[in-house]
Amino acid sequence: MRNSDEPLSPERQGLRDQLAEGYQMIGKSPIKVDAMAKVTGQTMFADDLSMPRMLHCKILRSHVAYARILSIDTSAAEALPGVIAVLTGAAMPIPFGILPVSQDEHALCLDRVRFVGDPVVAVAAVDEETAFEAIQRIHVEYEKLEPVFDPTTAIENKQEPLHDYGDDGNVHKRVSMEFGEVEEAFAAADLVLEDTMFFEGNTHLPMEQHASLAWREADGRLTIQSSTQTPHYLHKAMSKVLEMPPSRVRVIACPNGGGFGGKSDPFNHEIVVAKLALMTNRPVKIALTREEVFYCHRGRHPVLMHVKTGFRKDGSMTGMHFQSLLDGGGYGSYGVASTYYTGALQTVTYKVPAYRFDGVRCFTNKPPCGPKRGHGTPQPRFALEVQLDKAAVALGLDPADLRLRTLHPAGGITANWLQVGSMGLGPCIEKVVEASGWKDKWGKLPAGKGVGLACSSYISGAGLPIYWNAMPHSGVTVQLDRGGGVAVFCGETDIGQGSDTVLAMVVAEVLGVDLADIRLTVADTHTTPVDLGSYSSRVTVMMGHAAFQAAERAREVVARSVAKRLEVPAVRLRFAENRVFDVQDPENGMPFPKAVQVAEAEHGTIAMAGSYTPPASPGKYRGAGVGPSPAYSYSAAVVQVDVDLETGVVAVEKIWVAHDVGQSINEMLVIGQVEGGVYMGLGEALMEEMSYRSNRFGVHKIPSMLEYKSPTTHEMPPVETFLIESPDPNGPFGAKEVGQGPLLPMMPAVANAVFDAVGVRVDEVPVTPDKVLKAMQAKDKRYGPKSFPDLRITETMRVKTLEQGGDGTAPRPPRAEKQEVKSS
Amino acid sequence: MKPATEPDSPARSKVQMILRVNGESHDVAFVPHKTLLEVLREDMRLTGTKHGCELGECGTCTILVDGVPRLSCLMLGLESDGHDIRTIEGMAGACGAHPLQTAFAELGAAQCGYCTPGFLLAAEAVLARDPTPSRATLVEELGGNLCRCTGYLKIYEAIELAAARMQKGTPDA
Amino acid sequence: MMRLPPFRYHAPRTAAEVATLLAGEGPEAMIVAGGTDLYPNMKRRHQMPKTLISLRHVDELRGVQMNGAVRLGANETLRALEWHGALKERLPALWTAVQSISTPLLRNMGTIGGNICLDTRCNYYNQNWEWRRAIDFCMKCEGTVCWTAPSSSICWAVNSSDSVPVFIALGATFTLVSHEGERTIPALAMFGEDGIEYLTKRKDEVLTHIDIPDQGTARSVYRKVRRRGAFDFPVAAVAARVALDGDRVADSTLVLNAVGPKPVVCEEAMAYLAGKPLSDEVVTEAARLAGRGAKPLDNTDHLSMWRKKVVQVETRRALEALRP
Known part of the structure; x- marks a missing residue:
């Protein structure tokens, strides 16, 4: 141990x-210790709770994308029989947020609303119907502001900024760092590929809608039971906003009916019911509607990416320059960490001797993005793995061989100073190549049928906590x-x-x-x-x-x-x-x-x-807090598809996936996580997307279970799962993570399989039928973004790699280390 | 929501009726526009029946009505009059869990467990019609139940295991 | 929790009682059968009927009668039709359509009459009241503009029924009963020109049954385009019926649905097919002609341009499936 x-x-x-x-x-x-409770209906999720004298809360949300609040008239709501309390933001002026650097949310909007769905007024009433009715009687006067819906516009800073903090205007965060000499690496390459790719946003869609129940104990203390993945951070936020000592606030997380990252921010509705409980001295519950869950969001950031990579003839990389532009939505959430994560883990799978990363996150008038399973890394992983497929084709190599030749060594330190421990990606690739019959299939199946390979890695916990502490x-x-x-x-x-x-x-x-x-x-x-x-x-x-x-x-x-x-x-x-x-x-x-x-x-x-407490990371530069982990998991997958040549519809026929989990604690649960990750990745690859109506004030186009397309039984193919156990010295019994990593290869593997099937590149997620058809009809046999905007990077932090004799620090010492964001 | 009617509207006075749920008769009073989902959860405290959309778009609130799986969010409490309602709370008997419940637990078919009651009841109805369902039958018959955790695979395996045990007449391993 | 608005509720036992109640309650009464279309709409406040008249006890409107022709009670569940072995054998296109509706759970509740009367759908419309308020509502409900086609004078909400194009293709008739009596109309005549007045059925009428004439040697198929294998409404659909004389088309009907507010009977393509063999060339040209009638707009899942293309592909495939 x-x-x-x-x-x-x-x-x-x-x-x-x-x-x-x-x-x-x-x-x-x-069997799971809670399995029998779950199969007999005894598990109490947050909305299953009720208490005597309990009130029900509904929240009036903004129906405009961006506006100043001029006035709020709640008198008609207050007059409605059955309404016990009406709450506005003025009662809770202290901001909160998951990251210390992004304390930009209010439990109810104070002066501005920033997206359709932003919370404005809350009502507590004797039943939910009365609360429904009451919020309709509230009149909010807005002065509309010009909204911005995409980061390529937001980065130009022509609109009134959403927030009064950030790097400039609507640019929430701008990052640039270089490890080694990337331009020299490109000069030394036999092949330099440049690709622009786009990964559309998507959301967690837990089956359980968020719910919370709060009450004041007889001794004046506050208790809340909530569907949260992070009771500790909720505890901190509640204590801060409600100005109560943490010792007098009790947070109990209920079993979550699915989270996937969607319940890991402290949420406005949680603080609202707590405040209402204190005001009324009665228990207050809120259960969000499905539509409201879409407004909580914190899901996958839409990311526009540009990746330039130098390859030698044998497929090894000389260097990489990765640029990402993140569409953050209306608030910070985990976004600063997300931004770093779009540049952090490119280096831990294959040897990247020189590496540069530029990232920008912009605010837009949409529900805030945050951490969804894979947090910030599926987008760059898609770009990287698709580009590797292109490199293999260009160099006349088998994509599996190319990857096997360039694996990052176990126990090594990456260009960006991440400490790799056990590394079982090689056996993962070998396993799926063998099981899928890859050598007999890749490039050899009839038109319309194809196989694609992709790999990934993920952290087993972040090396540093979200707020600085020892x-x-x-x-x-x-x-x-x-x-x-x-x-x-x-x-x-x-x-x-x-x-x-x-x-x-x-x-x-x-x-x-x-x-x-x-x-x-x-x-x-x-x-x-x-x-x-x-x-x-x-x-x-x-x-x-x-x-x-x-x-x-x-x-x-x-x-x-x-x-x-x-x-x-x-x-x-x-x-x-x-x-x-x-x-x-x-x-x-x-x-x-x-x-x-x-x-x-x-x-x-x-x-x-x-x-x-996790071990210290060798990286000491500003920004080194995102990426380090006690251990990295590795996954590889082969996906086999059947593409309809006339409609572009992609049917996934079979998936082979191998995951290096270090050591299974419970093998059945590990396989369950792999299969679940595969499922969720497949949804992202083929159909799931958050889309908005920019023609109608930025409303969410499809905030429902019907129109946000989550794969049904019909879309889920057979999956063969292989576990690779390479015990990691930093894991308990050698264990590493499995909850997130196996999702990541799905999107690039599907895109690569579509190329093998029909010879076209869809450089965009999801890979929808219309995109496949358009690519088939395009001269360059490609569908994807054409250009990447100037990120206006003025300063790049330069860090020497280990090979260059670096020590993990940047030449200039970090300015304000303690305020820095440390993790995801 | 758009304001509907004044709270003192006559359409809001409760009706009293006998509901037959899990083999027992219950005297329940509720307003006529309450769905069975709401009556079960709020008036009878049978919170084992979950909900994910209340619009018939996810299958989470599945219950059995005279053995047939239905969406409790899209039927009125009133409309269950004279029918035999079965919820997850009625699936395990005095002598223990239903073989489907045991198999779901053993094979990890319930991860977060939120869709699980709906899947179990839908699966029970499948097995009542077809004691040895093929994978294709399961794909088709469970197509109305969404799960975000499992990718459905362990659910299929659990149903197949339960089916095999029920064929042999052994409740579990 | 999405909840229903209050209403009065009646559950009569006969069609005549339904008609009497409808006449007495006036236009603010609505019929509910399975509830799978109406209740979600009510929860979203699309419709807030003061009175609901339920068909759940009207047993005379259930059942399937088969001789040469087929009569379906409008109140029969989709599931009962799906599990009706003889119906599947006799009218496979209808079976395919019924079996493709939403999910098994919903088909256990929804009725065939309900699917025929399915409210038109649009993703500017199938949203809750607050969402629709954010877009200033739309022509179909409480607003004035069709956001799908803002200069349009009509509503472009989509007829998304799976069974309707098949009934039209099979030459079915619908029987409607009111307190004034009974009338039987060809299936196509049931549907209006726009997404708001999408049914010609009067508010005081109840659809009682569907009659499908003996199909003789004619064969039919139904093909549906949607994102997922369950839940989803069609975003393009085609029902094709062909009677052959030798290897040549003696008579055909091609009907598209889910590509506009009203099902589209492809007269031009049908005229073209008459007397021709179903060769590659012929089916391709017929599909091209049929596709002209499709006017998909951006108010469903999938891109409208893609739907426009795919409806042709699927029409061709439908015809290919009807080759001798």
């Missing part, structure tokens, strides 16, 4: 020996009781990925108890140690380490007492099958409950804590 300078106690050495003899739990597939990213407490029960406390939130089960399995592995003897208390800021949240694929690695440490410490105490009682050296003790015994004489032992009693008699109540 973790490297540590302290010498191991005999008790801990005994655990190491026990794990080396084989896992009891890790890598197996016990505290652990995850904490777990393990408390043993005399009956043999194990109570485990952790702030983590299960959003369906199975983190509760991972938590229980890690503790069960260490203590040798049944999962049924483990009782979890999670995602409650009142009772559980902080875990930063279910985002950036961080939970298994970070919570896993913390849980291991806590359980190991509890085991140590028990082992010490049991060793004395049994008169056996502690190093020989084993904890398995609810017993503690001598490995050399298994009959000599005692049941686990008895062991706990022996230890408790000697030491008192046994409750131990564990925590985890």
Whole structure:
């Protein structure tokens, strides 16, 4: 497990020996600890909660894209029988936001609305119907401002800026950095490719619509139960806006009915119901409509990209210059991190000796974009993997061979100073190439049929927290009781990925108890140690380490007492099958409950804590906070398509995917995440997009389950999944992430397969039938953006790579390191 | 929403009726324009039936009406008069979980679990008609239930496992 | 939660009682059968009828009768038709259309009469009240302009029924009953010229049944274009019926739907086909002629230009499928 300078106690050495003899739990597939509750309808999601005297909240939202609020008249709403409270932004003037550098949201708009759907007034009433009616009686007078709907216009700064902060005008963030000498790299290349590509925005579409219930406790404290992936950050935002000490605010995250990143910002409606609960001294609930969920958004940024890459004849890269222009929507959200992420992970899959990244995020009058599964990296991954396919064709190489020749070495440091650990991309590629029959298919299938290959990598948690602090990213407490029960406390939130089960399995592995003897208390800021949240694929690695440490410490105490009682050296003790015994004489032992009693008699109540902080990253330059991770996962996929030559309709026939997860904690859950990622990626590749009516004030064109196209059973092809286990030294039991990485290869693999099938390039996501047809009819056999705007980069930070003798710093020291954005 | 009627409109007075839900008769009072989804969740506290759009566009609120899967968001509470309603809460019996529930749990067919009640009831109806459904049948018959987590594959596997066990007469492993 | 506005609710037992109630309640009453079209519309406040007259107890409007001809009760569920083995064998095009409607769950509820009377659809219209307020409403509901075609004097909401083009192609008739009596009209005559007045059925009439004449040796197919294999309404659809004399077309009907406010009978293409074999050349030309009648605009899923192209491809494929 973790490297540590302290010498191991005999008790801990005994655990190491026990794990080396084989896992009891890790890598197996016990059913999820919450599975039976979910299949019997007992799981209580946020909207399933209700309380006596509960009021219902509805929010009046802006019906204009961009305007100043001149006046708000709520008198008619207040007069409606059944209306208990009406709330406007004036009561909550303190701004909030997920990132310290983007505190640009208000629970209800103060002076300006920035997109159709921005919240303006809230009503609490005795039932939802009355609240519905009340918000219609509110009159808001607006002075319309000229809206901007796309970043290529926004970057010109001709409109009144949406916000009074940012890099200039509507440019929220501008980044430029160069590692090594990119121009020299292009000069040394045999082939230089330049591509402009576009990735349309899309959204999470969790099946559960966001809901929250807040109330004031009898002692004046505030409690909120909410469908949030990040109770800790919600806790901070609530405390800030409501001006209550965090110790008096309790946030409980309900099980999330799907998150995918869409519930990882603190949301206006959460603060609104809390404020209304304080005002009325009654519980207040809000359950958003599906349309409102589209306005919460925080989904995939639309990104226009330009990528220029130098290749040698053997397919290896000499250098890359990547430019991205992000359409941020109306607020900051995670956007600064998203911007960095569009430039961060290009380097961890294949060797890129010299690398330059320029990125700009603009504000536009649309719902805010943020982190969706893959956060900022699927867009550049699409561009990179499609360009590699083009390079292979241009160089006369098999795309699989080209990739295998240029893999980034395990344990190496990338040009942009990311520390790669275990690296199983090679075996992933080999596996899908073999299983799919790639060598017999690529370039050889009849017209209309094709195969495409693409790869990806993703972080297993961000190396730095969202707000600057030196505290652990995850904490777990393990408390043993005399009956043999194990109570485990952790702030983590299960959003369906199975983190509760991972938590229980890690503790069960260490203590040798049944999962049924483990009782979890999670995602409650009142009772559980902080875990930063279910985002950036961080939970298994970070919570896993913390849980291991806590359980190991509890085991140590028990082992010490049991060793004395049994008169056996502690190093020989084993904890398995609810017993503690001598490995050399298994009959000599005692049941686990008895062991706990022996230890408790000697030491008192046994409750131990564990925590985890990721290792420091070698990168020290400004902006180095985004990209580092304890470990990187790797995926490769082959997609086989059938393209209708007359209509351009793309049917995906089969998918082979391999994922390097380091080590599965629960293999069934890992495969479930791979399949789910494949599904969501396929939706993005083929049909999902957020589109807006710029002809009608920027309304969302299709805010419904019917018209936002999520693939049905009919669109989901058979998937063959392969797990590659290359244990990472930084992962608990060697585990790495799986929740996000396997989504990423889908979009480029589909585009590459369409090329193999019909010989055209669709340099845009989604790959829709009309684009395929247009490409087939185009002279250059391509559909995609034609130009890329000037990002007006005036200053580029230059960092020497390791090969150049750099030390991870930029020549000029960072100006204000502590205010910098650190992660996703 | 557009204002509908004044809150004291006569159309808002409650009707009282007996609903047959999960084999038991319940005396329930609700306004006539409430959907069965709302009656189940709000007036009977049977929150196992979830909702994702309330417009018939996702399948999350699926229940069984006389054994036939229907969208509870698109039928009135009034319209369930005289019918046998089955929700997820009625799927497990006194002697334990339904084989479909067990198989969904064992094979990881429920990730976030939000669409799960709808899938389970739709699947129960499929098996009632076709005890050994092909993959093609499952694709077709479950086409009205959206899931964002699983990609449907583990759901198919779980139904197939349950079907095999039900054929053999063994409730679980 | 999207909720229904209040209404009064009646559930009579016979078609005659329905007609009497409709006459008594006046134009603010609406009929509800499966509810799968009306209830979502009511939740979005497209329609807010003061009274709903439910057909759920009107059993005389259910059932399938088959001799040479076929009679369908308008109140029969789509699912019952889908699972009617003899109907599938006799009228495969109708079966294909019915089976392609939305989802199994919705077909368990929705009725064939409901699909015929399906409200026209438009993505400027099928939105909730607040959304429509943000665009200043539209001609079809509470506004004055058709945002799909702002200079247009008519509403361009799309007839999105799957069954309607098939009924027209098969030469079906619809029977409507009111307190004044009964009338039977050819299927095509049911549909008006614009997305607002899309039905010629009067508000006091109830559609009771559909009669499909004996098809003789004529064969039919239905082809539907949509994004996904379930849920989605057609964005282009074609129903084709061909009676052959040897290898030549004796008689044909080609009907397009979901490419405008009204189903389109492709007279020019039908005239062209008469007496010709279904050769590659002929089917291609007939499809080209048929495609002229399609006027898809930007108010459904998929690009309108693409729909315009694809409707030709699908028409050709439909004809190819009817070769001897």
